[in-house]
Amino acid sequence: MELSPRLRSVAGLVPPGARFADVGTDHAYLPVWLLQQGIIEHALVSDLRPGPLDRARSTAARYGLAERMEFRLCDGLSGIAPAEADTIAIAGMGGETIAAILAAAPWVREQGCLLLLQPMSAQSALRPWLQRQGYRIEREHLSREGDTLYTALQVRAGFMEALTPAEQWAGRQSRETADPLRLEYLTRLEARAARAVTGLRRSTQASDAPRLEALEAVHRGLAKMREEWSTWQP
Template sequence: MRPMELTPRLRSVAQLVPQGAKFADIGTDHAYLPVWLLQRGIITKALACDLRQGPLDRARATAEKYGLTEQMDFRLCDGLAGVRPGEADTIAIAGMGGETIAAILSAAPWTWREDCLLLLQPMSAQPQLRLWLQEHGYTIAREILTREGDTIYTTFQVKAGPMPELTAGELWAGRQSRGEADPLRSEYLNRLIDQTGRAVEGLRRSTRSADAGRLDEMERAHRGLLELREEWLSWQP
């Protein structure tokens, strides 16, 4: 049987898994990620966890199809509730909202104590997740941008440790540094600038007093993103 191929979104997570990792895939669904890693010998065992029975059954079916059932442990659990400290040193949480990812990590503080490698791919609420990580002693060592269809996905490589305070723009777009060669960075910044710009326009038209604080927050984010784009463009040859 031909080896499984991953979509670009999942491949961006897989490329960050170190050789020999004790790997757990949270919200595994079809278990494509652990199966791909097992087939290539990057890992030798995997925990596949999901909140619902249906996705976990699909994960088992995928493992059976590729003859990998004995190398996988399937657990029906909410987030990391079914994973004991020490069972995993590399944890992938992909395909969920940023606030859900933060809640999963909040309920499993051992991931910080044991200095686990966290590979996070939030589908939404990225600023909120970056802020939560900063406030709870995690550092984002690296961010990878990946295009799949019309969507640009961001994968965070996270470890325990202090992270310098992020600016308003960096909460939305992550840190950037001179010498990066990310072909998607400019487009990513432009999309976020458009998104926050539309939000600012809408909030300025709002007559609700509750939106005043939100307007200030979005204006700071928009200005910060414009500054990041100007900086990024100044570094390009």
């Protein structure tokens, strides 16, 4: 099976032999691919709705892997016991949904599970939420599908310095990170922040002033991060 670049970037973060759970699995492409590649021996998959879970069962049957998968109809991690997983993927959902799923399952942090999160939206809210909840973003991996860039976060319980406003948008960068899509990611976010600033500058409502100030800080920070990133490149 061919995985999409987005799911491939999540798959690349799964350690061999992981006790793997895929929350909100839908077609179960990610766990089926990991099983096919021999990266994992067994997979637990869950979904909130019966339709997607049936699709997961169909994919598993099509590839002859149903015996090595368990299917749970549940909200988030509510149907998964702490002893059953040490690596948990939550991909293809909004950042708020991912945060709600993790908030309802504090055992994930207490047990030191490896989390592979691939938010489709609200990344700038999810990153600081993770930091406040005692999670550390160990690395981020970008992928491209068509014209869209996606980010996958590798996360574990641990201390992380509070993120600056620009880091909340773009994630923390370091000289050691080699990501060929990072410059484009920063450039796009900077342009998005600039558009938001321009829009808010037109506003005549006094209540928009603090938001404008915050967005200007994001915009300045992103420009600095982009310059810093460029100086690091060979």
